[in-house]
Amino acid sequence: MNASPSRIFAPGLLAGQVVLLSGGGSGLGRAATLELAALGADVTICGRRAEPLQETAALAEEAARRRGADADAAGGDDRGAAAGGAAAGDGRSAAVGTVHAAVCDVREEDQVDALVDAVLERHGRIDTLVNNAGGQFLAPAETISPKGFRTVMRLNAESAWLMSHAVATKAMIPDGDDGAPRGGKIVSVTLSPHHGLPGMAHSSASRAAVENLMRVLSIEWARFGIRLNAIAAGQFGTRTFLTKYPREMVESAAAMVPLQRLGTEDEFAWLVAFLCSPAGDFFSGSVLTMDGARDNHLGPWPDVIGNADADGNPLQEARRAKG
Numbered sequence: 001m002n003a004s005p006s007r008i009f010a011p012g013l014l015a016g017q018v019v020l021l022s023g024g025g026s027g028l029g030r031a032a033t034l035e036l037a038a039l040g041a042d043v044t045i046c047g048r049r050a051e052p053l054q055e056t057a058a059l060a061e062e063a064a065r066r067r068g069a070d071a072d073a074a075g076g077d078d079r080g081a082a083a084g085g086a087a088a089g090d091g092r093s094a095a096v097g098t099v100h101a102a103v104c105d106v107r108e109e110d111q112v113d114a115l116v117d118a119v120l121e122r123h124g125r126i127d128t129l130v131n132n133a134g135g136q137f138l139a140p141a142e143t144i145s146p147k148g149f150r151t152v153m154r155l156n157a158e159s160a161w162l163m164s165h166a167v168a169t170k171a172m173i174p175d176g177d178d179g180a181p182r183g184g185k186i187v188s189v190t191l192s193p194h195h196g197l198p199g200m201a202h203s204s205a206s207r208a209a210v211e212n213l214m215r216v217l218s219i220e221w222a223r224f225g226i227r228l229n230a231i232a233a234g235q236f237g238t239r240t241f242l243t244k245y246p247r248e249m250v251e252s253a254a255a256m257v258p259l260q261r262l263g264t265e266d267e268f269a270w271l272v273a274f275l276c277s278p279a280g281d282f283f284s285g286s287v288l289t290m291d292g293a294r295d296n297h298l299g300p301w302p303d304v305i306g307n308a309d310a311d312g313n314p315l316q317e318a319r320r321a322k323g
């Protein structure tokens, strides 16, 4: 995971941009946050737990200080090179953005409203929203209860709507100083393969809903200058992916990808940064599938036929007690 200057993009590429990103305390969301901040964006991250969010903020702060020290050592002035960072003189580089942690359950309308208000109060604008928070539990469809289905739909689909609607109506549709709607970008994380992920009926349904939401809003909200896209992530080697699911499933995942490997957190982060940058300005209503060609491969994963338990039942996840 990247906690240093971008290896891909120019320093200060996103200077002055304000980004709100959900699920920034871990995995793909943390990697994207660090990349965006390294490029100068001020990122507010949210999740239900404060601790992982604060860890991400601390990593970004450490990277900013390291760059400030490097610039001092080189005799150059990385500080003040771009807007968006903290004031020079505190040891950190001003070409690097800030990361603010905010506890928020994105399923809860009131919390989402309060979060968006708080970002606007702090920064006065939101340029990009990244709907990254999400999750599911692996279970054969016939065992998913109505409550379980609803829970995943709320987390993956309804939250994307709540966040997108709140950010659009409060930050992007209102007029800016020039009298025109401010506009902005919304990126939502969905999943590949699109032809169905066995054991994840709820998640497959919710991600399809989000992709269509991005598509329809890209038409409706084009008049406000809002661009919406989805990143359909294939299998990425995040901690959650590597530790949450049955071992057989994780170990067989890379072999089902035509490129024969999992995606990396950095690769995801770079795509998010690209979309935030001017290079992403003409993307709207697109689903960018990032999966090493997994979507085009007809082999099933998880393999419900080959990967069954001794009784022939499809694999399912062992549910952990909450605590």
Ligand SMILES: NC(=O)c1ccc[n+]([C@@H]2O[C@H](COP(=O)([O-])OP(=O)(O)OC[C@H]3O[C@@H](n4cnc5c(N)ncnc54)[C@H](OP(=O)(O)O)[C@@H]3O)[C@@H](O)[C@H]2O)c1
Pocket (backbone or CB within 6 Å): 022, 023, 024, 025, 026, 027, 028, 029, 046, 047, 048, 049, 050, 052, 104, 105, 106, 107, 132, 133, 134, 135, 136, 155, 189, 190, 191, 192, 232, 233, 234, 235, 236, 237, 238, 239, 240, 241
């Ligand atoms: N890794 C993959 O292979 C893969 C593939 C396809 C799609 N995806 C999707 O990509 C996204 C990131 O995945 P990841 O692997 O990085 O997983 P992860 O590390 O588990 O990240 C999920 C994040 O979402 C947050 N979150 C969960 N429920 C939330 C809620 N109700 N409100 C606010 N935040 C919430 C979590 O923080 P808290 O627990 O603190 O709330 C966590 O930081 C997820 O949507 C995932 O489903 C991942």
